[in-house]
Amino acid sequence: RAYAEDPDAPHHRRSLLSDAEMETQLYHLAGRRAELPRTTFPEVFEEQVQAGPNRVAASHGTATLTYEELNARANRIAHALLGAGLTAEAPVAVVLDRTLDWLAAAIGVFKAGGVYLPVRPDFPADRIAAQLARSECRLVLAEPGSEDLAHRAVAVAGADAQVLSVPEVLAGDAATTDPGVPVAPEQAAYIYFTSGSTGTPKGALCEHAGMLNHLLMKLEDMGMTGREGEVVTQTASQCFDISLWQFAAPLMAGGSVRIVDTDVLLSVGGFLDELVGNNVTVAQIVPSYLEVVLTHLEQWPRPLGRLRSLSVTGEALKLELVQRWFAAYPDIALVNAYGATEVSDDTMHEILDGLPDRDFVTVGTSRRNINTYIVDENLALVPLGSPGEIAFSGVCVGRGYINDEERTRQAFVADPYRSGTRMYRTGDFGRWLPEGRIEFLGRRDEQVKIRGFRIEIGEIENKLLTFPGVRESAVVIDDGAGEMRNLVAFYSGDGVEPEHLRDFLAGLLPEYMVPTYFHGLQQLPLTENLKVDKKVLKRLAGTL
């Protein structure tokens, strides 16, 4: 009966309970309780360095770094940050392209006890400035290509931040030995900014313990413990939290990271060459890219070398893609990874070794040390099988949005079922299936994904409204014919040219948030309750 106290019980045993019993007994299904060692990523990395200093830790293009070399660089960065006054939990913005220097910089921040705040150098300076200001960031790591931008952002933010040049630090005489800074599991580890519907991005702050639990979950579920020669691709943008495990997990397991550039990914064939040429064993991509890869492979079939697990994340995974994958690669597992930045990345995995026995793909089962709930708007558990909001509690839950109490309060609440624990409400709808899997049913709000990037439609609409002359604005997704979805903006206003709007937004938003099409209308269509009729606009977007 007491299955809640017996989290190791297989899910099918729980399903023997009647629905009523499930309800009265708080049938929230708990992930397996697993040991969470009192350590942190930088400590585990240091252990790996000692265990095998000459193994390859990371590569990019033709450049390679051993564990010892990467560690020496990370240590230099850490010493430079400490020398510049870094204190525990102080954020450090890392404005670098995805290179080996970026890896050293990120690890250096962790080793120095700082909070890693990744920033893409192709982001508009104002956006970076807003992130620096919001997180009260006083230290910035940059490189020659991004130093000007970093200085501009610091100037706009009005912050008295110091900008350190990573190549200069690496070429300098800072010590290459471990700085020996103790980093506690309760300490803040990183901030990722995600789009915000009110117009300002939110900086989700997570702790080392949540990060470590997630990394251990990845190692377990991708079978990366105790295996020699694991190679994981680092493909995700550095402002997307999935980029973190893509480098940190292999480095915790003595494996190596293969950084793959974005233009290589875009060429598809180049990406496949990277997989095969570097003996990649584990890779992760978003569903829209899986579609592109499959279309390519169906035309030009080829073996994928040592690849044994492909993880797909960020958006709903359609059955059709799974069918096409196993038709071509029956021996390479597919993992549907589900989670959110606020809960230290993924909280559920569906591990597929073949076709699922349903006509849809679930997001899987609860994972280690994570409590999974499906609740109504009052946080009451909904009956088994009924739709509700997916919520999580446990070590995965981050601290909240940095310096943003209001939005933190809305999403991070007290877990009514486990006192003293915090719960994160995802805004996703889902329902329990009898054996403890969750079916993902979409979003409660207007958060969407474009190529895996998380976007709040409201943020774009609010920015459009600040353009002189724009009276109304609405943005919809055009699912179009293919898998590549487009953002389409509609607006009303006098004398506003689509090209001006595009340039305006490009100066304020990351490239993936700038709509592909802009259409001016006399007036936006309204529903009966006088809201903008997005259904009409969606249809219109498909025909214009």
Ligand code: ADP
């Ligand atoms: P992460 O970085 O952990 O992948 P983001 O914070 O970028 O996640 O976005 C989280 C949101 O993305 C989720 O709340 C959900 O709406 C969507 N999402 C993530 N993974 C999946 C998945 N496997 N299936 C469906 N939706 C997903």
